[in-house]
Amino acid sequence: MTTPARRQPAGREPAGRQHRVLVLGGTGEGREVAELLWQQADLEVVSSLAGRVLDPVLPVGSVRSGGFGGPEGLATWLRDNDIEAVIDSTHPFAADMTRNAARAAASTGIPLIVLHRPPWTKCPGDRWTQVPDLAAAAEAVPGLGGRAFLTIGRQQVRAFAGVQDVWFLVRSIDPPDPPLPARHQLLLARGPLRLEDERELLQAHHVDVLVTKDSGGTATEAKLVAARERGLPVVVVARPPLPAGVETVGSAQAAVRRLREMVGPA
Ligand code: NAP
Numbered sequence: 001m002t003t004p005a006r007r008q009p010a011g012r013e014p015a016g017r018q019h020r021v022l023v024l025g026g027t028g029e030g031r032e033v034a035e036l037l038w039q040q041a042d043l044e045v046v047s048s049l050a051g052r053v054l055d056p057v058l059p060v061g062s063v064r065s066g067g068f069g070g071p072e073g074l075a076t077w078l079r080d081n082d083i084e085a086v087i088d089s090t091h092p093f094a095a096d097m098t099r100n101a102a103r104a105a106a107s108t109g110i111p112l113i114v115l116h117r118p119p120w121t122k123c124p125g126d127r128w129t130q131v132p133d134l135a136a137a138a139e140a141v142p143g144l145g146g147r148a149f150l151t152i153g154r155q156q157v158r159a160f161a162g163v164q165d166v167w168f169l170v171r172s173i174d175p176p177d178p179p180l181p182a183r184h185q186l187l188l189a190r191g192p193l194r195l196e197d198e199r200e201l202l203q204a205h206h207v208d209v210l211v212t213k214d215s216g217g218t219a220t221e222a223k224l225v226a227a228r229e230r231g232l233p234v235v236v237v238a239r240p241p242l243p244a245g246v247e248t249v250g251s252a253q254a255a256v257r258r259l260r261e262m263v264g265p266a
Contacts, residue, residue, distance in 0.1 A: 021263075
């Protein structure tokens with residue numbers, strides 16, 4: 001599916017912009033990168049969203065939506081759209097997209113920068129159980145608590161569907177894909193999430209264990225602080241590995257600086 005939708009700030013037109021950059025988005029950093037690119041008069045930005053969120057927050061500039069059809073589809077799209085560089089600002093757990101971007105970059109010779117936000121770091125007082133994947137997280141939960149706060153997005157809640165004797169508070173932006181755990185309550189919410197709200201939530205639902213992916217960043221980290229304050233155990237799912245050889249940066253600003261080096265001065 002491709003849904004071209006334009007959302008350009010008044011007074012800014014792509015005409016005269018010489019370098020087209022694709023931003024693989026769906027994150028706050030993706031929107032930040034798009035905004036920073038827009039501020040540079042010679043750059044045109046096209047952001048790409050997976051198209052899974054029903055009502056996405058849109059970045060500035062052109063936006064397309066939906067998969068490309070694997071690495072080959074992306075390579076064709078890059079050539080057809082005269083893209084000079086790609087900034088992958090997808091979520092650290094969007095491993096397929098990043099792998100496809102790396103393969104498309106290798107086959108086309110179009111440079112790729114991967115914005116990989118730093119993971120969260122364990123602080124004094126944290127009671128983390130770090131696990132390699134969601135299956136391991138599901139195994140760990142019953143040994144840690146009976147009322148779990150599950151904050152892993154909507155796509156893989158099914159990994160917890162077979163967990164017995166645990167009640168889950170499941171939070172995601174859109175309703176999660178079934179099957180869901182037998183005993184659960186849904187909470188639809190979008191970050192950024194405030195510490196006082198997270199505190200209240202843990203207390204109101206008598207949560208005794210938190211489950212999260214190691215997403216990093218500030219938008220959703222308040223839950224970790226709230227869990228630390230209450231001395232709760234937290235199951236932290238490790239990130240999937242990055243493809244070998246990709247160039248990474250840690251912030252939107254660093255991505256745009258590196259992009260500037262690649263396409264040359266304005
Ligand atoms: P994924 O598993 O790595 O990607 C699966 C497929 O979805 C890709 O192969 C690609 O399809 C398509 N896709 C993913 N991101 C895309 C993008 N930005 N533009 C166009 N197509 C895209 O990714 P995911 O985990 O489903 O995440 C999807 C989107 O949600 C990403 O943009 C990511 O930043 C955002 N997100 C993910 C998480 C998470 O925890 N995974 C959390 C917050 C936000 P084709 O092979 O057909 O090109």
